[in-house]
Amino acid sequence: MKRLRIYYQVFFLALFGVLMWLSAQGRLRGYPVTWFLDSSPLNALGALLASWNVAHWMWIGFVMLALTAVLGRVFCGWVCPLGTLLHGVSWLAEPRSAKERITRNRWLSAQNFKFVLTLALLTAAAFGVLQAGLCDPLALLTRSTAVVLAPMLGEAQHLITRTAPERAFQGAALIASVFCAVLALNVWRPRFWCRYVCPLGALLGAASRWVLGAITRDLQRCTNCGVCESVCPAASSPSSTIKTHECFVCWNCVARCPEAALQWRWIFNRQKMSFANDEKCRLNPPATRPDLSRRSLLGALAAGVAIVAGLRLAGTTRRRGFPLRIRPPGALPEADFLERCLKCGLCMKVCPTNVLQPALTEAGAEGFMTPVMNMTYGYCELNCTLCGQVCPTGAIQRITIAQKLGHPDGRPIKTGTAFFDRGRCLPWAMQRNCLVCQEICPVSPKAIYTVDEAVLLNDGTRAVLRRPHVDPARCIGCGLCQRECPLEDKPAIRVSAAGETRAGSSFYL
């Protein structure tokens, strides 16, 4: 069974890699690339509490929760791709000495922190602030892959073949640091993240309260040799009362127990089990719920409320306080968007032009790491709706090209509006013709038009200049003009979120 578990882990990690590889322009052909994100009940429950909506495949998370209620945290031990990665690092960093390994695998009360974190995150979600995705392991791994690992592979390939397209992300160093820390902490404690932090693990642990089968210890056979403690990655105390809410059901202890005292057994009737004290088999019933004080639970609720209040202190998140909060086409109105966006970064992974970037300050504290368009990196490709196709929660809706371009009603989806900076634009400020933005404007009819004006030049001669203007009724805010403006450092035409379709009417444009 232990070998089977390793096969499962390798298979799911490879599957995750393949699905991420498929999440790119030219490879995405309706494959269910969101299934790993969907399988997390933390994402599903968080999004449900925040938005009262279960989108697309998100129901898989509730199936996983039901499975956990029967079998325990098998997801952590057998499926989770981040868990497998951390398992590998922990295995590499394992000390030789059994004594030292036993010390490192001892249960610590700090492991209860993850339950408090989960409760706080879900409380915040119930008030409409969805931050679960920041610490959900699947969202974390997807985001790290999209923003750090895949671009690094691309750079490595670029060094060899000189052909790979470059991908770059703002704040990549930040995401890389978090990911490296999550990996590195395994050197100190095996599967540090899963034991102490992972809110998904905690949610699954809380669900395993009702398990029907678990690894249990036969007191008659156990010699207290401690081998199980030296191999338990979950620090679930297999040598005493095993903690089912911590156990990954990884089978390490069962495989290594020299006396076969540890076995996976059905535990339909726990009460009867504790009295099953005959001479042949005397079972130590497992603990199936974390020992949390009422105070820590109240603290978690308070922390959840504090998350909501704290992230909204600036007061502008849900208003129009952020000109650079330019959301991709199909994004829901800001309040609904924030209630659904997991910050998983899959949209940034599939975006063919690299324009979708993780927000740092563009969308306020609440919108940290949500996707925004940054025209320094790319532009919104006219005939593309990939970001909405992969969004697991429907924060970016699945729209058609016709809807995006406004066929046939003539009302395209505006993500913002372009504005000229007449202090920098060549025909306005430098008395030289340019026309790049007018030529590149991809909408038909063009949103940038020119007016010929006779002007007096510095040398006293007269000239006719072709000066560009924006027609806000036609501009969709794609940012191609900003991207291609010859003033590369700070373009003379820039897009702001003004006039975006999703904000509804009541704007002067």
Added chain:
Amino acid sequence: MHQAIHEVIADLATFITPTLVIMDGTRLLLSNGPTGGSAADVAPGNVVAAGTDQVAVDALACTWLNVRPGDVEFIHLAAQLKLGSPDWRALPHFKEVTV
């Protein structure tokens, strides 16, 4: 490059003198180009020009787009640089063929 587009086009033409120039006017994008043109902006031209004088072929193609060759500055500049002649009708072997 766009700030002195006519000089740039003429200068680029001095680099290489093509042996044969072919201009395809089967479909003509008449407005909203080059990026924004939609199918509605395309007119059927159904013409093809071939020649050894790049300036002459360019001047001829201007007429397809309803532009007078005399209004296009880079054609003037190219003629000044002796890259060819904008008067395609005066070429010794000029011939019109209908297929």
